[in-house]
Amino acid sequence: MTCDEARERIPFYAARALPKPEGAALLEHVVGCELCQGELVEAMRLGHELRAAFARLPGPPAGTWLSVAARTVGASLLAVGVGAEIAGLTLAVEATKSGFSVTGSLSLLGREVPVLRI
Amino acid sequence: MADDRDLVGQVARGNGRAFRALYERYADRVFRYALTLLRNRHLAEEVVQETMVAVWNGADKFEGRSQVSTWIFGIARHHAYRIGRGEVKGERVPDEEGESPDPALMVEQEVRVQRAVAGLPPDQREVVFLAFYAGLPYEEIARVQGVPEGTVKSRMFHAKKRLAEELRP
Ligand SMILES: [Zn+2]
Numbered sequence: 089m090t091c092d093e094a095r096e097r098i099p100f101y102a103a104r105a106l107p108k109p110e111g112a113a114l115l116e117h118v119v120g121c122e123l124c125q126g127e128l129v130e131a132m133r134l135g136h137e138l139r140a141a142f143a144r145l146p147g148p149p150a151g152t153w154l155s156v157a158a159r160t161v162g163a164s165l166l167a168v169g170v171g172a173e174i175a176g177l178t179l180a181v182e183a184t185k186s187g188f189s190v191t192g193s194l195s196l197l198g199r200e201v202p203v204l205r206i
Numbered sequence: 207m208a209d210d211r212d213l214v215g216q217v218a219r220g221n222g223r224a225f226r227a228l229y230e231r232y233a234d235r236v237f238r239y240a241l242t243l244l245r246n247r248h249l250a251e252e253v254v255q256e257t258m259v260a261v262w263n264g265a266d267k268f269e270g271r272s273q274v275s276t277w278i279f280g281i282a283r284h285h286a287y288r289i290g291r292g293e294v295k296g297e298r299v300p301d302e303e304g305e306s307p308d309p310a311l312m313v314e315q316e317v318r319v320q321r322a323v324a325g326l327p328p329d330q331r332e333v334v335f336l337a338f339y340a341g342l343p344y345e346e347i348a349r350v351q352g353v354p355e356g357t358v359k360s361r362m363f364h365a366k367k368r369l370a371e372e373l374r375p
Contacts, residue, residue: 096359099366100344103337107345130370135338137373141319142339145241147234148254155255156229160262161222 089117094124102131210274218266229258232275235340236282242335243286243328256285276346279336283350322372330365333358 094117100106101114118124208216208227216224233254240253260281268277323331329351336342336350344362348355 096363099362100337100359103341105337105341105343105347107343131366134366134370134373137315137319138323138334138338138369141316141323142238142242142335144316144320145238146247148237148251152233152237152251152254153226153229156258156262157222157226159255159259161225 089113091117091121091124094118094121095127098124098127098131099135102128102135104135211270214261214265214268214274217262218268225262228261232261232278233258235275236278239279239282239332239335239340240286242323242331243283244290245324249286249289252289253282253286256289257282260285272349273342273346275340275342276349279340279342280350283332318373319369322369325372326365326368330361330368333361334365334369337362 094114097106097110097114098118101111106114118128208224210228210231213224213228213231217228236257237250237254240250241247244250244253257278261278264281268274272280323334326334332351333347336347337344342350344358345355348358351358
């Protein structure tokens with residue numbers, strides 16, 4: 089492997105996105121080449137920083153799943169364990185002709201208390 | 207834990223729980239990918255919705271010739287470009303600068319890194335995301351972008367060079 093070929097592959101190696109056989113061939117070159125060693129160290133540091141920065145980006149809003157589910161799995165599966173996130177609160181969504189009705193209830197000492205209807 | 211292919215197979219048979227599991231596995235990554243491409247949270251959410259609906263509808267056509275992640279990012283890319291061009295609502299979409307999380311909540315270096323990534327040409331930004339964050343091998347990135355592998359390598363080479371220069375301590 090030449091230095092040019094190694095330089096092309098180093099960022100992918102640092103990204104853990106290089107197929108194994110190519111990674112092995114790359115390391116064989118890097119072991120004997122100080123310049124590429126420096127490149128690899130720099131790419132690994134950069135990779136670490138990039139992963140951290142991307143991981144800080146937000147995720148989709150919580151309601152996105154409901155919108156997706158309404159268009160796919162349908163109403164039956166929309167009761168998706170919101171209760172697991174907010175203790176005692178369960179949500180049920182029913183399909184109606186005019187759209188979806190969302191009802192929620194709060195389990196208090198074994199009694200179901202309806203808390204919302206949209 | 208079921209692997210991605212098992213989940214897609216179950217989704218193809220209409221299994222809602224498998225679909226929910228696949229959503230949990232991919233929603234964040236697809237959202238961040240769309241955010242990297244479009245830099246707009248509302249549009250990125252739209253991309254997640256359209257992508258996951260397409261996954262539900264198309265799971266039975268997934269042939270397994272590529273990784274599931276390649277397939278899903280490919281769908282997301284298609285919708286991101288469609289939505290980014292404003293085809294969905296017929297309106298031109300502004301490029302929202304600073305559509306990243308509140309800088310006050312982030313350490314300084316992460317802000318620098320995100321700014322440096324945002325400053326790359328879109329094709330390079332995308333390669334950096336798909337390789338470093340999504341962990342796609344370069345031949346899979348080539349499939350997602352629909353370009354030869356050599357193009358992906360050269361985009362990465364230039365992106366890495368520029369990022370390293372800008373972020374050198
Ligand atoms: Zn070398």
